[in-house]
Amino acid sequence: MTNAVNTDSPMADIRPRTLAEKVWDKHLVAKGENGTPDLIYIDLHLVHEVTSPQAFDGLRLAGRPVRRPDLTIATEDHNTPTLAIDRPIADLTSRTQIETLRRNCAEFGIRLHSLGDIEQGIVHVVGPQLGLTQPGITVVCGDSHTSTHGAFGAMALGIGTSEVEHVMATQTLPLKPFKTMAITVNGTLRPGVTAKDIILAVIARIGTGGGQGYVLEYRGSAIRALSMEGRMTICNMSIEAGARAGMVAPDATTYAYLEGRAHAPAGADWDDAVAYWDTLATDEGASFDAEVILDADTLEPFVTWGTNPGQGVSLSDTVPNPADIDDANERSAAERALEYMDLAAGTAMKDIHVDTVFLGSCTNSRVEDLRAAAEIIKGKSIADGVRMLVVPGSARVRIEAEAEGLDKIFLAFGAEWRFAGCSMCLGMNPDQLAPGERCASTSNRNFEGRQGKGGRTHLVSPLVAAATAIRGTLSSPWDLVQDGMLGHDAVPAVFVPAR
C-alpha cells in the first residue's frame, strides 16, 4: 500500500523546500497512497515515566522487543520530588510509575537516568544537554513539549502512548504531512525582553488554536540573535499555539552549543554532520502555507492574566475587559478566566500581588535562565510573604549553577534551591500551589489547577520572575531601575550563550 522512495534523487532537490519539508523528506521510509499516511523514520525516542508504562506493557503482551534501544533514552522527571531525593517517594502512584520505568528499562535494555544521576532531569533539558538533540533529526517523546527540540532544526513531535509503543516496536511513525507557518520576528529585542516574551506575544496574537495542523518555523533577525536556550524556550511553547511542532534553522549558534557535548558528532563525523546541517535552512523561494510577522523592537515583557497561554498582555498593560472582546466564545472564556484568577478588568498588571514565584520547567530552567534571574536578585532580598522555588531542569544544570555560585545567590536572597524535575510546572509531585495561591511562573501552562488545585498562574519570563520576587508584584527589571535598586546597565540584553 506504500511506495519506496529515494530521497536522494535529484528530483527531491529541485523544488525550493522549507526546513520542515527537508527533514520530513529525509526520513521518508515509505510514501502513503490514497490517503494512507507516510511512514517516517524516528532518529531519537525520549521516554519518561508517565506515558511509557502501557507502551512497554503492550510490547510485552505482543512479545515484541524495542527495535532500537540505541536510539532510545529514558529519564525520570514528572513525578520526582525536588527535596529529599534520597528517600522513597511518598506518593504511591508516583512511586509505582518510577519503579515501573526502572523495571521496564532494565527488561528492554533502555538507558535510563534515574533520580540521583547527573543526567537526570526534565526530558527536554536532558536531550539537548547530552548533545543527542541535533539538527535535521526526527525526535519524539510521549509529551507535548517535545517541540522544545525543534530549536536545533529537528522535527520534534509530542505523541500519545500507543504511538510510543509504535516507535518502540518499529522506530517509525505513520504520519500525515503538516502545513507550514513562518513566524518571522524582525528587529532587535530591547534589554529586559526575552525569548519568553516573544513566544507569549506570538500566542496572544495567533491564539491557542492558531497553529493547529502547522509546523511553525521561527525566523528573522530577533530569532537569529537568540541563544539556543532562548530558541528552546520559544519552540517549547509552540504547542501552546496548537502547533504540531516548532523549528529554528541551525546556524553557528547551534553548532557552538553542540560541539563537544557527550553525544555530538566528533572528528570527521562532525565535519560531515555540519556539511549536512548547512543544507537544512529553508530555501530561497520556498513557500509557507501561512506567515505571521512580529516586531521585536516594540516588544515589552509579556505576562498572562487568564487561564490559557493566549490570554496575555504587556506587563505595562491592564487586565482586559471581557466586554471589549468581540468573539462571544472568547468573551465568555475571558469572563470565566477572570473569575478563576480573581482579577477585575482594568487592574494594572503591575498591581497584581503574588504569593509564589516559580523559576523552572522545560521552558525556562536551563543554566542561562537561572543565571539571568540571579543577575537581577543578587544582593537583594525576597519580598515579604513571597516564596520562591528555583528548580534546575536537570541535575547537571544544578551542578553547573552551583559551580558558578548561583545557588548561594538564590539562597541568600531567600529562595529555595531544589533538585531537578518538573516540579511546580504541574501538580503531579509534592510541589504544588495551595487553593487560591497566586504564582508568577516561568513554566508554559496557566490552565486552571495546573500548578495545584485552585492555584492561579501568571506565565512570565525568568527576568520578570526575578523582579517580581523582589517587589512582590508583577514587575520587570526596569521597575527595579526606576526604584533605584538596579543599575541601568544591569538589565540583561539578549542572553549570551551558556558556554
Added chain:
Amino acid sequence: MQKFTTVTGVAVPMRRSNVDTDQIIPAVFLKRVTKTGFEDALFYGWRQDPEFILNQPAYQSPKVLVVGADFGTGSSREHAVWALRDFGFDVVLSPRFGDIFRGNSGKQGLLAGQISEDDAETLWGILEANPGIELTVDLVACTASVGELTVSFEVDEYTRWRLLEGLDDIGLTLRDEARIAEFESHREPWRPRTLPARQVNL
C-alpha cells in the same frame, strides 16, 4: 493480534445511550501502569448496583455488547477499549459510536459494528426474552445472528480488513520491515546514538 472472522458468545442487551468513556471507565483507573487488568474497572459506577445487567448470573462471561446510540463519546482514553477487552468483549454493536472510541477499538481488536436503531431494538427484545443466549457475529458477511434473526452491521473497510488479517498498527507497519531495514542501512553514521553512553565531565 488474533485474526477476527466469527465470534459466538453471550450477548448483553444494554438499553442505555450516550454512554461516554467516563462511564465505561472512570478517571481514577487511569493511574495504573498496565495495559491489561482493567476488567474490574469496566462500568465501575454502575456495577456497584446489584441490579446492573453485568451483575446478573446470565451475563458472567459475555462476548458481545448490544448498546444504545453514542457509545464511547467523551474523553479519548484508550483504557475504555482495554477495559471492554479485558472483561471479555470482542464486539460492541451500537447505532452510533464516538469517533475516537471507534478508532481506538479497531486498533485493539475490538469490533465496533454499527447497526440500525430498529435492529438494536429487535436484538434487545430477543436477548431480554432469552437471558444468556448466544449470538454469532460474522465479520466476513458483516452480520449478527441470534436464533432465527440475522441483522447486518457496518464497519469501515479498512478496519474490517485489519481485523480480518489480525493486524494492529504495529503489525501493519512491520509488514514494511524490509523497507525500514533498508532505510536504516544507509543512515549516516554520525546520527545520534544513546548507546553506548558517553560522558563528558564538567
